[in-house]
Amino acid sequence: MMSGEAWLYLLAVLINAVNLFLQVFFTIMYSDLEWYVSFNFYGLKKDLENPTFVPVRRRFLDYINPIDLCNRLNTYIIPEAAVHGVLTFLFLINGYWIALLLNLPLLAFNVKKIVDNAHLLDATEIFRKLNVHKKESFIKLGFHLVMFFFYLYSMIVALIRDESH
């Protein structure tokens, strides 16, 4: 039988995987927005001032515009923070201090942004802040990746301990 600890870490692994995927999604969207830009340099984007264009991957390109992009990404921002908050809370009530400690910085960061009402992407400023957003996304991605292995390791350790008992 698996102990509560192993279950908790398994849950953590799963939740973390979700967050990991979300960050990958964010990063891709940001780079797409940027890629779309560099792509445009070669005149491949359709807009009024560029009436003729080479229709490479047009469908994909048309779909990215700053307003839709922001609306789309904004729907994921609160859930992502909430899921992470729940996980941290579980570590707290179960007394896994190391895991809690590792998660606290990100929790504090998310809470501060939401309290300052600065968590949502603003379509009017997205291009000016693209680099900041990308950096943030990358750091979160790295963090989740590290945590993923940490949870996995902790789970295995817990399972081995269960076995040996």
Add this chain to the structure above:
Amino acid sequence: MAAPQDQYGQGYPAPDPYAQQSPSQPGFGTSSPPPPGGQPEEVGGKKKKRGYAAQAYDFGAGANSALGGQQQGGGQFQQPGGPPAPAYAGGYAAPQENAYGGAQYGAPAAVPAVGAPGVPYGAEQPQYGGGVGYQPPAAGYPGPGAPAQTYGMDPAAGGVAGITQGMGQMGVGGQPPAQAQQAAGRPAVLNQLYPTDLLNQPFNVAELDLPPPPIILPPNSSVTPSPDANCPPKYVRSTLNAVPTTHSLLKKSKLPFALVIQPYTSLHDVDDPVPIVQDQVISRCRRCRSYINPYVTFLDHGHRWRCNMCNLTNDVPQAFDWDAAAQKSVDRWQRPELNHAVVEFVAPQEYMVRPPQPLVYLFLFDVSYASVSCGLLATSARTILDSLNRIPNADRRTRVGFMAVDSSLHYFAVPKDTDENGETNMLVVSDLDEPFLPIPQELLVPLSESRLSVEKFLTSLPAMFQANQNGGSCMGSALRAGHKLISPLGGKIVVITATLPNVGYGKLEMREDKKLLGTSKESGLLQTGNSFYKSFAVECSKNQVSIDMFLFSSQYQDVASLSNLPRYTGGQTYFYPGWNAGRSEDAIKFATEFSDYLSAEIGLEAVLRVRATTGLRMSTFYGNFFNRSSDLCAFPAFPRDQSYVVEVAIDESLTKNFVCMQTAVLHTTSNGERRIRVMTLSLPTTTNLADVYASADQCAITTFFSHKAVERALSGGLEPAREALQSKLIELLQTFKKELAGGNMGSGGLQFPANLRGLPVLFLGLIKNVGLRKSAQIPSDLRSAALCQLSTLPMPLMMQYIYPRLYSLHDMPDNAGIPDPETSQIVLPPPHNLSSERLVPYGLYLIDDGQTQFLWVGRDAVPQLLADVFDVADRTKLKVGKSSLPELDNDFNERVRAVIAKSRDYRSRGVGSIIVPHLYIIREDGDPSLKLWAQTLLVEDRADQGMSFQQFMGTLREKVVQ
């Protein structure tokens, strides 16, 4: 290098050559015919002088005095009442032939050895020898096929001669230009660096009027010898007129690289016509989509052209040399797009998603108690009525609609004139959540078809709400309803309101707290109070709806939130604090401005994009628009009274010896024609830091930092914005000292190039502007409105807003205030520096920041002066405050009025603006609050919590010299 205007600064140390300049030279950017004969033998002799320059400069004592033994940079300015463009200005402005004396401003050691011997460039580049010796096109322009050879013939002889001749004249010769170019592979000698001492040579305000350092392009860079081949500074100005070739050099210079773009310089096309390409033949690069321009090169017997941005070879369209209308071939070299850097193309079908939309104006009148009681409703209705003929309606498609707003919405269905028993119906909607749209087609009527009904309606509108006691305003809901109404067509929503929106959508609160002013919490008040105003603005931009706000409240109105609507939709915020129609000055001001506003020929469905030579990238855009993608600015309506700033990044090192930046504005004109306005600016590149500094444009730099400061103030707060400005200035002074002045400061002075001497005072003016000033007295609405100005004003007005004009009237020279015999323009007296030391107690002064004019009457003004100007017997009878001057039948009164009128004449300054400044009469011993207000414009004084110019310079010196 041998471009027409490479004369920058040359005449400045040495008035001698200045005196020799041909007076016939009309202005910057033109060239004169080459003088006959050359004097190459003089060249050698000039080398000595060049050595002088270097040497003198090394001693730090003043290259200028050594060079010519004449005036110091600022010295000449000190004579009060002298001509406003003295020595320094002369060299600047005078587009002499060539004569860049190779001297390299003696920047020590760092100067690479340009001018090593080489092949005369004529041999290498046979196109058209001199470049300088531009002949009129008739001289040798046979047409397509072989432009290169014929081009050259004549100028080659005249041109080279012209060069040497020019040098001889100038008396500051240098290496023959051909050699110099050969060695460096780019114009070796750009503008010369003239370091001056900021502390010992006081800044003079007249220096701000000088044209920017000329752009010295390599010869033959444009395909036609047209003097208009490069973009005039009134449309596009670069902060650097010599572009560093690498990102690291730009970084090292600490200077910003940005363009200040003002696509329109007047409210009406007739005041500022631009060549139009009518035949819809638009040749563009296949890869980078640049438009064909004077800097492309033709290959293959003129059948193909090479793009000057990305080097791709493109086919020349068949129709390029063919006039379809007249059925005959045309001379390619006469085509406007090859002769003019600023042209407008008539766009074919592909540039439209739908037929060009008509001009649509939807007026949202505030009819609440506040608006009715101050006479706003009556004045605005009356002004629209009187201006119906001025609204652009050449294609008779212009539509108008009207809504009235208090705590409910009032729609007006205006019938057609042909409808016999048509009556204007009012429909009142009180459900603000989902305001339904009754019969939309009658709410937005073509002006031509319903002219009489519209007139009748506007006449009766004020009476309808005369007794309205309703104090509510559901402006947010009204905007949503209005947006719904016009979004199928797009157009302008004109909001005229005197009330804080306090009901329905986008409800705002009175959030200003006097205790917060002057603290770090103040910046919160400058930010948006309700996110509706951002998201709704973005929504409007998407549907081609632009919003202009005319705000009139005498109480807090949250300009900070409301100004978001114009900010992202290409509109503008006009703020009239404490306005009341009962004061005729107020009524006249608004009526005049609003009427001009309605008459402006705005563009519709516009996008702006800037393309540039490979290696350059437009990184950030500033101004009122929405960035639809990172390089595309969208304007539902394109205004004519705003300018934009684009920051440029150098991504790859530049290998060409000049770069181009092309701004394109695609728009629908107000008479329904799709057009593209294209502006091509060409700038030389350099590997030399001294060149970068010598060609930096202080006004453009200040405009750039004004936009930056506004951004900073809105995101980080006012204090950080001010600090950023000051530390930037210190950084620039330090960089100059370390890299170019060799750390040698002589007697503890503060060295800076002549062309950047105004930077400290401009930055101080910016720090002390009402938008950024440290003070606990400025209501946040006033601040927000000022920040809107600081991020939209066209450059000439921006400079005046930052560093206002001070004219001394009581002792103005005899020719001031009367028309100049040659130009028939009124002559302004010479401007003075903004310091109270300049004000004598018996004087009469005009202080003008472009938004407000102050007529300052000294405490000891003589009765005769008062009688002549104001028609009062003694000072105590003088009415202070908002006023106007009586028209009296005496010479002095007429001249004073002429100066005041001229000072607000924007058209002559190449700016479109609707603003009519208020005139305030200030008595030095009169109302202290008025006096204090006027004194805040005296930027060089110590005031409130701001430093005086002396203190400021002292601080800078401490930080830089330490």
